[in-house]
Amino acid sequence: MAQISIGSTLHYEVREPTLFLFKIAAAVTPHQSISNEVLTFEPSLDVEQCQVGEDGNRMHRAIVQPCNLTVRYAALADMSPEIERTGEVAEADLANVPAEVLTYMNPSRYCESDLLARFAFEEFGHLERGYLRVQAITDWVFEHLDYVPGSTSATTTATEVLLKREGVCRDYAHLAISLCRGVGIPARYVSGYAVDLTPPDFHGFMEAYLDGQWYLFDPTRLASTSGLVRIGLGRDAADVAFATLTGSAMLLDKQVWASNSKSTQNPNKTPAVSIA
């Protein structure tokens, strides 16, 4: 079992009364337990914690008056991923997957799998169905994109990324998710903390639904899947922005970190199963 120390600090200049929705707290799941959690707001605020959906997503909501706001989050995440021989994992049969999973077959704002289905089918339709097909998709994404900070914007979609061939973590994930859905594999977006990410920031990666459960992939290869701590799940990045504002505030500074604080078991094995 690995323990990961995570945290983030956000500084805002709030210019008028502004509603903040923060998605920065790690999810609590069967494979990810959270302890020593601290979330502070300075100046102090009434903050409501909400559970969004059934997947452990947490959101903190607050109305903030004009001020210089500092948000500090820190926690320890104890990870107990299942370890599997992933090469042998088959794809799920859509005739049997839970109805909720089918939602992740639908195209979404930044993952236009309807537009990319034909491309996905031509590139990956002939591959043997299973974990290795998703691996082939994420490999393709890794090999065909350049990681270029600043090359894309908050409204860039998977089809644009496919043509531009560059982007950042969210773009890699969006394209891989779209291609998975395009060949009939449910896929979803995960935001989180990543150990030793360079430069440090919130990270975006993905999960694909295979034989009975969700499996974790990071098409950027910027982090080991054993170093990923989940914040939120969604159809794409639209669902899990670390902060959504209604009002007027400017982000002055953002610090994010994640590091292994202990790792007492299976240090060499890479967990493949969802941390959901």
Next chain:
Amino acid sequence: MAQISIGSTLHYEVREPTLFLFKIAAAVTPHQSISNEVLTFEPSLDVEQCQVGEDGNRMHRAIVQPCNLTVRYAALADMSPEIERTGEVAEADLANVPAEVLTYMNPSRYCESDLLARFAFEEFGHLERGYLRVQAITDWVFEHLDYVPGSTSATTTATEVLLKREGVCRDYAHLAISLCRGVGIPARYVSGYAVDLTPPDFHGFMEAYLDGQWYLFDPTRLASTSGLVRIGLGRDAADVAFATLTGSAMLLDKQVWASNSKSTQNPNKTPAVSIA
């Protein structure tokens, strides 16, 4: 209370083993009770009924071998909408709405509210907040679009519709939903049956979340809100296609109907509240 007789018949030529997901059965909700329901498949099939999410959406799933498939659905829907003086309904405060509702603020595949926020704000940002603002948005959509069957496709999005200024019911709904989200009003897509729709077909309309509940709108004005029977809810049409196929089958014929079978009360009042 009104009773509406609804139904649909679908004929497919199934060419290879194909997975069908049907979303044609009316939802069961506090305001919509369903009786005399019949769903038959010919040839007969093992069909699984699923509940998707918490909103009453139903889905029927079946694997169909090559054949000529006929699906017949019929039911009576007893509608008991609340009647309100809608002109006085205020908008919800996003600081207080349930977390699930906030999901319907996010941009989705066919409702790019992120791209349309600026436009929405300039056109509708200055209006008094409340039911009448949503009415102004749906009026604007009605007045600026032409209803032209065949003018759009299954992948047409709200931004395209805003420029083309034409479309069908789903396009009207997508644009109105996007504009609502753009000014800070949660909005979602509803598929359903509509009394006396011409030409008869499945219908698409929308709901906006106002003071504590969802309110129903049909930007096409093709049907009275009192004649709408809900099948499914979603972020946009991507979530509630009447049939999703994996395999190969051709839709040969589709018949859809809805008519008032009795109406014993409040015949002149238009229900405004969600039938969720």
Next chain:
Amino acid sequence: MAQISIGSTLHYEVREPTLFLFKIAAAVTPHQSISNEVLTFEPSLDVEQCQVGEDGNRMHRAIVQPCNLTVRYAALADMSPEIERTGEVAEADLANVPAEVLTYMNPSRYCESDLLARFAFEEFGHLERGYLRVQAITDWVFEHLDYVPGSTSATTTATEVLLKREGVCRDYAHLAISLCRGVGIPARYVSGYAVDLTPPDFHGFMEAYLDGQWYLFDPTRLASTSGLVRIGLGRDAADVAFATLTGSAMLLDKQVWASNSKSTQNPNKTPAVSIA
């Protein structure tokens, strides 16, 4: 030398005074001489013939009052294409090509070569430079697209076609043109008549600028290059629509034909050089 008999008949219901720009008359070029040309309008009209640009494009312009308009065009085109051993043709050096040719390196409305440059470079950048590289591009387009009448619209662009993988002749040409420009080869759109096209219609194809001149390609393979008669040249289909209307008129019927009327020489050789 081959002689091709070409023609077209257009019927319009003109509902209000309407300005028509017709581009249906074959171009007169060093390799294409036109005889027995007849262009009639019924009812009779004042029609102005314009020469557009320096490439032989002709346009007929008329203001038409409300009526049932019939336009008939017929001509004989004597084709004297140069025959070359195309496999040995090199690409032009952009440092030396005439400045006018460089215009056809720019992205245009339906050929977003700026967006497709990266894709083009990855797919075709490593190929040996020359006629065979353009051949490889048009082969790729032929092999990856399905010819599906009605699958695209008048506003469909090359990037959409690349994703959809279907279209008609103009879409094939737009994609091939974009990919050529993307790897540094000037390319332009040609509208024309095509011998024995099925179904009969105006045709769209392309030319690429190679070693000192323009070479003809038809990515659809629907017609032999020896059966192509040029009407107009442009950056893409936006420049050579067979009819552009300002006013209100409905096209009721369109008939287009082209057939070999004699062929006395080189019947088995395929001309490759531009008919410009």
Next chain:
Amino acid sequence: MAQISIGSTLHYEVREPTLFLFKIAAAVTPHQSISNEVLTFEPSLDVEQCQVGEDGNRMHRAIVQPCNLTVRYAALADMSPEIERTGEVAEADLANVPAEVLTYMNPSRYCESDLLARFAFEEFGHLERGYLRVQAITDWVFEHLDYVPGSTSATTTATEVLLKREGVCRDYAHLAISLCRGVGIPARYVSGYAVDLTPPDFHGFMEAYLDGQWYLFDPTRLASTSGLVRIGLGRDAADVAFATLTGSAMLLDKQVWASNSKSTQNPNKTPAVSIA
């Protein structure tokens, strides 16, 4: 007559043999005479000057070996614009305009007038036809967009700008051009130098074809039309990039300036007619 002193200096790090196409020299036209022109390259190079098209566009082409390249351009532009009572200028009749002008009715890469025609018609179709209608269009663009450096990219188009409502000079021009074409007014893009532009840079503006000639407009209002010196004309910015490179080079620095060197006549009158 006004005399404007113009110039620009470009520094490149050239990393491999690179073909440069520069469009930085002012055009020579009946209304714009150029004197004291100096164009130097350091290290010295063989540079070819080309005339592109018939409108006075000039291009300088050179192959540059790896080096640190400095390009210096300076000239005096003597402007003799016609002065007109623009409020009385009518629109041209498309039935009579020269065929070359009709080219500027076609949609182009960054000016999708086909997609924007409906919007243009609804907003500006009812206005009286004439100079003042173009003025209304450029006013609308000025009032609805925010000038935000960095908000758009080299591939941003008019439809995106219409939705985003922000951009830089080229975006303002692209949107105004598209809206003009959309209501039937030929319009084209102009690149140039602008007196006292802040921050100093190459500028992009537009011309509309009205009663018999081209009229100049700057939708950004960043410069007086009397302070505009034309470099090049095109369908949109794709045609007149100040530098187009094939190879590998990085722009290290760019300086652009324009200032009135004398102004002896009509100091208070704004020229409205094209400087073509």
